Amino acid sequence: MKRAEGRSTCPTNFTVETFGDSWSLLIMRDLLTLGKHTFGEFLRSEERIGPSVLADRLARLERSGIIVRTPSETDARKVTYSATERGIAAIPLLYEAARWGMGGVPIEQDDPWEAVMAMDRHDVLDAWQQAVREGGSLLGGAESAFARLSARVRAVV
Amino acid sequence: MKRAEGRSTCPTNFTVETFGDSWSLLIMRDLLTLGKHTFGEFLRSEERIGPSVLADRLARLERSGIIVRTPSETDARKVTYSATERGIAAIPLLYEAARWGMGGVPIEQDDPWEAVMAMDRHDVLDAWQQAVREGGSLLGGAESAFARLSARVRAVV
DNA sequence: GGCATTGACTTTGATCATCAAAGTGACTTA
């Protein structure tokens, strides 16, 4: 992305300047949806991001106040990344990106996104944001927002 | 954007492959929010897009089934572009992009986005989609979705 | 303690997209 920044004060343009490249939104996906937190985890993205672009984008997201990096207490080589409140505020954007994208990819058996989109949007976003604040994510791990929402549905039936 | 396409079947990735560049979402903004329809109108974007990138992106969006181009009946030079249903389905994404972006730009006096975001999200999206189907947009012109919603609010008070 | 592995990057060089500016050909208007 070669475009000069600050080309306008339009909010949409600001979002495009932050996420309008090939990789930043995918990194946010891996962080907020799958619960990835380390450089190595992000590197193992489905789309095969390279180390130089990953390092660049993480630095940019950090500079923009969207993520923070914390050295690991148990391993001096490791850094963990997590979302700020500003990063968490991008969850509805991620939700809509996934929703729109579902119209363009083959629906796979047991696709979690399908189940997520069948739930109440407001409930999903609330549970997602809460899970992220507690160190979780939408889909990653047993304590995911999705697992909690599904358990809730099961408890009602 | 140099990334190979089809790097994964993830819906988010699909959306990124469609809109994850510096310009495509801004073109959608101009079409759906401001009601721009011609090459020349898009060229006069606030961000000063150039003719070669504009032509390339319009062709891409058309190829993806998001917009259609129609030769003008009154002027053989003119082409008008409008959104397909697939394009209209990106309205919630545009809404969330604007909403997130508002957290990063100075709030200006009489900013229409502020008024829009103060309205019920569901009402906004419905009115916006309907306006676009009828040839209108969110903010452009007297028959905009925003004007209609504002008149509704005024009628209630 | 030495060695192999791992973690987070950085470097390298080829490739490609983007940028700004100028140009093109067809159409419209005065």
Place this chain on the structure above:
DNA sequence: TAAGTCACTTTGATGATCAAAGTCAATGCC
């Protein structure tokens, strides 16, 4: 007919991205 307008296309410089290799520090195992 000449000038202006429309939707592009072309040109050449620049910078970002890509894939692969490398670097340095930390960890774990023998």
